[in-house]
Amino acid sequence: MKFKKTLFAGIAVIAGASALLTSNMASAQKDWPTKNIQLVVPFAAGGPTDTIARLIAVPMGQALGQTVVVENVPGAGGTIASTKVARAAPDGYTIYIHHMGMATANALYDKLPYDPMTSFEYIGQVADVPMVLLGKKDLPANNFKELEAYIRANGSKVTMANAGPGAVSQLCGLLFQSRLGVRLTNIPYKGTGPALTDLLGGQVDLLCDQTTQTIPYIKDGRVKAFGTTTMKRLPAIPNVPTLNEQGLKGFEVKVWHGVYAPKGTPQPVLDKINAALKKALNTPDVKKRLEDSNIDIVPMDKVSAKGLKSHLESEINVWGPVIRKANIPD
Ligand code: MLT
Numbered sequence: 135m136k137f138k139k140t141l142f143a144g145i146a147v148i149a150g151a152s153a154l155l156t157s158n159m160a161s162a163q164k165d166w167p168t169k170n171i172q173l174v175v176p177f178a179a180g181g182p183t184d185t186i187a188r189l190i191a192v193p194m195g196q197a198l199g200q201t202v203v204v205e206n207v208p209g210a211g212g213t214i215a216s217t218k219v220a221r222a223a224p225d226g227y228t229i230y231i232h233h234m235g236m237a238t239a240n241a242l243y244d245k246l247p248y249d250p251m252t253s254f255e256y257i258g259q260v261a262d263v264p265m266v267l268l269g270k271k272d273l274p275a276n277n278f279k280e281l282e283a284y285i286r287a288n289g290s291k292v293t294m295a296n297a298g299p300g301a302v303s304q305l306c307g308l309l310f311q312s313r314l315g316v317r318l319t320n321i322p323y324k325g326t327g328p329a330l331t332d333l334l335g336g337q338v339d340l341l342c343d344q345t346t347q348t349i350p351y352i353k354d355g356r357v358k359a360f361g362t363t364t365m366k367r368l369p370a371i372p373n374v375p376t377l378n379e380q381g382l383k384g385f386e387v388k389v390w391h392g393v394y395a396p397k398g399t400p401q402p403v404l405d406k407i408n409a410a411l412k413k414a415l416n417t418p419d420v421k422k423r424l425e426d427s428n429i430d431i432v433p434m435d436k437v438s439a440k441g442l443k444s445h446l447e448s449e450i451n452v453w454g455p456v457i458r459k460a461n462i463p464d
Contacts (some may be wrong), residue, residue, distance in 0.1 A: 163402045166226050167200040175229060176215030177297055178208045178325030182346035186391060187231045189423055193414035198406065202229075205274060208324035211300025212365045213239050213246060220248035224255075224398035229407060231260065233391045237449035239250045239300040243459040250446060255399045257408050258437035259445060260391040260415065262430045263344045265306050265363040270336045270375060278360045278380040282314065290319050294340040295329035298322040302389045303329065305457070306342035312460035315381050323427060333357055344389055345370070345427045363387040390432075390449070392442045404439070412437050 173194075173460050175187045187204050195202040207215035212235040221305055222228040236250050248254075274283040285292050294311075296304035305324050311318055321338055323329040330347060332338045334356055340361060342363070349370050352359045361377035362368055365386055377385040414420055424431055435441060 148323060151344050163400045166403050167198055169227065170201045170203050172205050172228050172387045173202050174215050174219050174228060175204055175206045176208065176212035178327045179206045180327030181325035182344035183231060183233055184327065185346045189420050190414040193417045194410040197410035197413040211235060211239065211298035211304060213243065213300050219396055220253035222396045224396040226399055226403035228396060230394040231391060233302060233389045234449055235300045235302060236392065237446055238305055238457060240450055241454040242299045245349060253397050254394040255397060255404055256439040256442040257393040257395060257404060258411050259432045259442050260393060261339055261424055261432060263346055263389040264428055265342050265344050265389060266348055266374065267310060267353065267360045268333060268341050268343055268348060269358040269360055270333050270339055272336060273339055273358060280370050281360050285314065285316055290317060292318045292340065293319050293321055294318045295338040297329060298345045299444050302387065303342050306387045309434045309460055310342065313385065314437060345428060349427055352385060362455055370428045390445065
């Protein structure tokens with residue numbers, strides 16, 4: 135009898151505690167955010183991903199009533215940051231922007247400490263960014279044909295920068311080398327921000343980089359543009375031919391981006407982040423800045439968990455075979 139009473143009292147205490155916990159969690163979700171939110175960027179500051187992150191961070195913060203602070207966690211082509219975010223507390227105070235490296239890393243690494251399809255919550259796609267094959271200003275080649283001849287004559291003496299395995303600069307660079315049937319000396323950086331600095335300084339010969347940061351340098355002749363990775367020429371640089379039209383048929387790399395949160399982040403919090411992201415992408419300043427770099431903001435129905443998750447899944451299926459066929463990495 136005494137045992138029964140104690141048991142019932144114990145159950146009542148547990149039930150009370152769990153009701154309190156549920157109500158505390160509900161009110162935490164309702165009040166969220168009450169402090170700064172960290173937006174993790176998997177590459178160095180000053181590069182394309184960082185630029186997009188900083189563009190959306192300010193209006194997202196305004197929409198949420200708290201500052202969205204960009205934190206750069208570069209290294210290993212973005213996989214260090216992905217691992218960190220997958221292991222972060224799912225409380226809405228850590229969110230993550232990554233590009234299509236989220237889909238390609240699977241095929242580039244034997245084993246990742248996270249699974250792109252199960253370790254995250256999906257908030258929405260952001261924007262699609264074209265790439266351009268660039269050379270340093272004093273490279274003795276002025277067009278794609280001359281570049282090809284220069285590469286064939288100099289082979290591995292030619293250096294090509296990238297942001298590590300999993301980075302789109304690496305993917306683009308290695309696909310380019312695979313299409314020409316050559317292997318250059320590939321030099322990894324912590325992002326294409328520092329890689330572009332070295333290209334401008336003439337320390338490295340080639341870099342495949344996104345238009346987010348390259349258009350002004352192409353326009354003022356501080357780097358040479360040998361071809362775009364798009365099927366059509368880009369309005370901002372109409373004199374630069376596509377790689378496709380110069381013989382690399384079907385050479386297309388468009389860098390899509392997504393915003394994620396750690397798995398288990400509560401749905402009401404994800405909904406608030408999604409609404410803030412949509413608002414940010416509709417800000418006139420953000421639209422203009424992206425348009426000027428020939429970056430396409432995705433249609434609003436893709437700024438959704440479903441839009442991002444299904445795109446990620448289809449991109450894993452697209453890039454896996456391409457990477458294996460191109461023998462990347464060798
Ligand atoms: C960056 O932000 O540095 C780039 O997106 C890296 C890359 O993937 O090439």
